[in-house]
Amino acid sequence: MAAYIHHIATETPEFIYSNEFTRERMKGWVAEPRAKRLIDMIYERTGIETRYSACDDFMKEEGGLFHTLPDGTMNSPTTGQRNALYARAARELAVRLARKTLGECPEFEKGEITHVVFASCTGFANPGPDYHIIRELGLNESVERYTVGFMGCYAAFPALRMAAQFCEANPQAVVLVMCLELCSLHLQVSDRPESIVANALFADGAAAALVSAREPVGDRPFYRVQAFQSALVPGSEAHMAWDIGDNGFNMVLSAYVPELIGSNIREMLASILDKRGLKVEDIDEWAVHPGGRAILEQIEEQLALPTTALEMSRSVLRDYGNMSSPTVMFVLKGFLEEAETERATTCAIAFGPGLTVETAVLERCGAAIPPAGMAKPAVMAQTAAA
Template identity: 85%
Template structure:
């Protein structure tokens, strides 16, 4: 019995920062002239224009968590202080998104939810957001709750895989999957290149999906789950890691990550698709986690994709930055909302510590708006203007 992704919803924290503003702040906090030049160069090349944060500390010098010190540098909050803000902000964002998800998908009522699968790697709380979703929305107290912790940018895939397995085992299951990350709470200011790169890329956001084995209503596009696959890039463990320090969580992010992904991605996918009796040419749409501009360029080059194949991934990176685990769901949502054909085979890919590569194949069914309707809407907008 197949499982379906009926709907994907997204949400962001309230504070929006331009890339220019973030770059200026970081240049003020690093100390070495060489680091200041590096900040400017790296931020300019990210492909990011805006990003969201759960904290407004970056707008002022005396923030709740981050404060600019008399010498112009920034303090380094403890892990406990950062996690306390995570617990508060994650609850608010998770509950807000859960309400939004159900409101946008009237096929399901809150009493239909049987499972909540929550994924995050940027904080810990118990009772956590999964608990508060049930309490604050008034879901059945018998809802099964599962938390997937500390897996990084690819966590949406094990979360969706778990949900699909629940639905395949129980046709009555309706699973709310949520990925929520508050990466900005772990800002680490250092003159080291890897620290500057991490600060330049990561941002905050959340995404949720409703997954069940019920036949979709057909009034909106949806994904039919075809399958998932996990792989590890050889000899890459030291190039991407995420651990807990005394002053926040620490990111290890080597400059070689894009090259490692690029040099392995084609062989990996060819092998994965062969097991499904598929080829690369069978894929119509690509939902690639925009871990950074260089990663997208490497994937595009080594898979020999058309110039516009990763346009949605680039748009998500531009508007939101790398939000870790929710990011690929933002891409999948964008593809659904702009679907112009009744069917497309979609390959979703994300990368994370390890170096881990997670993939999924979905059959996208239904069109959000036809090309004719889109052209007519554009013409009407032009006339109104």
């Protein structure tokens, strides 16, 4: 029995910052000329133009979590203070996104939701956003709730795989999957290059999907789930890690991460593609988590992809930054919204601490943008199951 991703919706916090603004803000909080030069160099190379944050403190000189102290340095709030803001902001963002997701997908009633799978690694609260989604949207109190915690940028795939397994086991299951991260709450000012890179890349956002075994109807493009697979990059554990410190969560992000991913990606992909009788050349759409510009460049080079293959990933990185787990779902949503063909084989990839590589093979069905001069045909559910 096939599982389908019927719809993907996205949401961001209300505060938006340009790359230039955040770069100058960070430079103002460090004293060493070398650190200022590093910030200039790293921010210039990110490929990011704007990012969103749940925190408005970056526009303030006083008050809030990240205010400037009399000596010109940044106040470094405790983990508890940061997490308190996570609890408030995540609740509001999750409820808003859940309501938006159901509103954009009218073929599902709120009373039909049987499971909520919530993924996040940037904060903790109990009762958490999954609980408040049920309460504030008026879902059935019997809805099963699951939290996929502290996995990092690849968490969308375990969450979607769990949802697909629920639907394959129970044809009546309708699963709301949500990935939500508030990475900017863990900003730390340091002259260490890995810390500067983390500050330069990460941002806030959320994405949600509705998954079921019900054959899609209507003319909205959707994904048919084909396969998921996990892999670990050998000898890479120390190069990307995420732990809890006294002043926020500490990110270890080595400069070698793009090279490690690039040198292993072809072999790792071969495993999942071979099982489907596919080769790299058979993939029509590449939904790659834009962990950073250098990672996308490595994948493009090592897989010998056309220069336009990762355009969707680059546009998400440019407009939103790296939002951790929701980011690849922003990319997948982009392909649904810009689909011009009735069928495409989509390979989705994300990376995270470990280094962990998660992959998914999906069949994108339906066109959102018909060819010029042609009416858009309805998507027939039976074609997806063929």
